[in-house]
Amino acid sequence: MxxxxxxxxxxxxxxxxxxxxxxxxxxxxxxxxAFFNSPSDVMAKRLPPEQRIRLGGLVKEGSVVRGEGTTVRFEITDKAVSIPVTYTGILPDLFREGQGVVAEGRMTGEGSFRADHVLAKHDENYMPKEVADSLKAQGHWQGDKGADAPK
Known part of the structure; x- marks a missing residue:
């Protein structure tokens, strides 16, 4: 050679x-x-059960139910579709109804979502970019009015 x-x-x-x-x-x-999906995306794509995703949207008003121990049930909505979420663990301090949230976990066969992690906004002006983009595309949120206006 x-x-x-x-x-x-x-x-x-x-x-x-x-x-x-x-x-x-x-x-x-x-x-x-884990890729980001809004509730409408999840229903449109018909994702297979147990596929890991990030589900983002708003916590639906009146949907938070605290169960035994640290189990919490709530719904994530994009104002068009709502998906029930079950989470066992300690929620972020700023988690509340009507606020932006991203939950990471897996869909179940029954059409609900089992979350491993829940991320909430960190101040009154923050919403995860993916959630804001999804809500803007559907016409449910215009962003912070006047935030970009000169002072």
């Missing part, structure tokens, strides 16, 4: 090992990746 052939063989082998490593990394991370 000539010197040039050995070099090409080494480069080809290194490229194949690198491609294999990248493929294994992407395959391992595929379970932890």
């Amino acid at each position: 000539t010197r040039k052939q050995r070099r090409l063989t080494m480069i080809g082998t290194a490229g194949a090992v690198l491609a294999l490593a990248a493929g294994l990394i992407f395959w391992a991370l595929s379970d932890s990746v």
